[in-house]
Amino acid sequence: MSDILQSLIDIVGERSVSNAPEELWFYSRDPGVLAPHKPDYVVAPKTTEEVQKIVQLANREKVPVVPMGNGMSLAGLVIPLKGGIVLDMKRMNKILEVNAMARYVVVEGGTSQGALKSYLQKNHPTLRHSIPDAPATTTIAANVSLHGQGRLTNQYGFNSDMVTGLEVVLPTGEICLIGSPSIGPYWISKGPTLPDLSGLFLGWLGCTGIITKVGLKLYPNKKIRDAELFVTDRVDLIPHILYKLTHLEMLEDINVWFQPKPLMFLGNYHITIFFTGDTEEEIEFKRKMVWDCLQEYMDSKDGGFMSMQYMKPMLLEMPGRNIADFADVPKGGGFEYSGPIAPIEHFPQYAAKVVELAAKYNVLYASTARLISGGHSMMYSISFAFNRNDKAMMERVEQALTEATAFALDMGGIPWKPNFKEQQMTLAKMEPNARKLLLMIKKNLDPQGIMNPGNWEVNS
């Protein structure tokens, strides 16, 4: 038995460490198209102190450490590109505090979206968090670490904007509190009015530390959720429609999507408009506001509201499961997307690009855009489904995604959760001094370069 394995066992116990090939197999891959790479060890700590000891061990041994939530980014962000220790955070799943009046929760770094949703429904039914359209087992810390979005992103911004404080184990092993919890007992601000140190960790994909606790804003959970589905065949109208909808300032979430299958969706762009209310009156008022604001498109016959009674239960699911259905259209259950953050005025160009890439690489597309912060930007998903048993198809999807990222960068977009190759494309595009600043931060925080190496690597 190696010294490292024994040391890990000493820290977390035998049941929480493995280097068995069948376990490493699972931890070497994610559901996207990137090639797998095996870690040397998998370890599942239970406490911040155990995380700290593992990081100290990794520093001593100069072994990579890759913190992992549920490994569902699809972009290979926790594939251990250089081996080492995968730190599976899922045992750190306690919900530590809910401050109902201040509307925040503090959770451990491996707490899942589903666990928090369930806990709030049971114990604080008037509160909710911004649930991403990812499997319920995905974790809150991982989601904020990659600037995820969720159901409340149109109203309140990226899920990482909703962070109210962090506890982080630094790459050198120190345990560090970020934001208001560094001053007092309340997790009410990740930064302001202090220098905002949360930016040293949010968006870094675990390259600058391991998030062991997250404070997260909670929001009113209205009693009723409802949705309307507006369709148009004129892509040029989409930005204007979105502008009108966001002007209402009352919508929970807005998604724009189009896909060629099933046939009923062919040729149209669909805008799912979610809204909430505590009473039927509130819901009906909002519904009428939505219809009124788009009436001009009905009058011109360019757009209309779909009758959607059959689809409504599926659309109102949180998280939505229909995304997974898309993965299996070509059979073989795979899909991945490039998700650039872009201005909504560019929707028509992105839409055209999706169709162009699908035709060029002979792959099946679907596209969903989610509005962010009331229309300041959107996450534009360029999604392709593939058969995992078809290597050639997976290669074509990878090429299409790379080209999509290049297109997004040319359009001035920012790639969301880019894989390591797309990160390099982004860094190459980045203003040199910004790139230099990233390097300075990384070198100072992680002098040994052990944290999730291969990601956000700036070559000096």
Next chain:
Amino acid sequence: MYQLKFDQKVCASCRSADCLLKCQYMTFSGHKEAHGEMMKIMKGKDSRVLSECMTCYACEEYCTRGNHPFYLISEKREEKGMFTAPRPITNQWINMTVMQGKCLVGNVKDKALSCCYIPDLGPLGSGEIFKDVADAGVFGAEFMCPAVHTHFARMSVIKERLPIVIDNYRKLGVKEVICLHDECYGTLTSIASAYGMEVPFQPVYYLDYVLQRMKELKDKIKPLNITVAYQRSCSNRLIPDKHALVKKIFTLIGVKAPKRTYQDENALCCAEILRSISGYKLADDVQKRNIDDMLAAGAEYCVFNCPACQTSLAEKVSKRGLKPLHIIDLCKMAIGEKEREAAS
């Protein structure tokens, strides 16, 4: 291509102009104006009717001379490139109902039980009432009456697809097709006839079938002693002679349907299509008047003939205290196959 058989002389000599004067969504100063508008339509001229018609189908019933004013309006709208509903909604319906070879065909011999392309119809066509034909169901775009496209003034789709649907039935070798949806029966009788399409089998209206079966099951019937409001469907306007069956069935199973303001010829539609065409204001108004009227009549149940109407109104009537129920389920309730509490 099939042509609408519309007798211009019949229309020109009409002394009532009821097709438009009785319309619930357009108003005319009198016979002269209404008749004048129909003449314009007939001659291919512009008419406000072409923009204002809500496609409720009722003029097909109001014209007692069998001259199909609604089909003519729809034809002329399409000729002029007009859209009733928004273009993407129109095209969505066309795409959604394309035949893709995904139909389901049961154990069909002489008779087929048509479930159109409506999943809800399958479960309805079951139990003691349908025991002889329940396994002979057919479902899918290949067996769907394309009448819905009249709402969108796309008669070309009907003319293209209906002969294929008829032929699909012919290939099954059936002698009878029992239509669980008014629209199918209306299509195979009214529309097919209006366009001179031969139907090489006997379309059977499901309420004829249900009435006959309920008579056969008379010993099992326990009068329901309930008060209902009946929601007449738009497609029932294509077959107005069949409307009387509802009352016969109600009488047989002990159901009272008190007189309402909006019933029979004056019935209001479920308004779902109005929502698509005009927006929520008219649709909400029609639905509110309709449900107010049901409640004023003292109804406990809202009984549907069409699953689409039921989908459109079920939640709304429930919220007002009425139990929504399809008329087949009502009959199943009368013979003890369905619990009263099961209405939802």
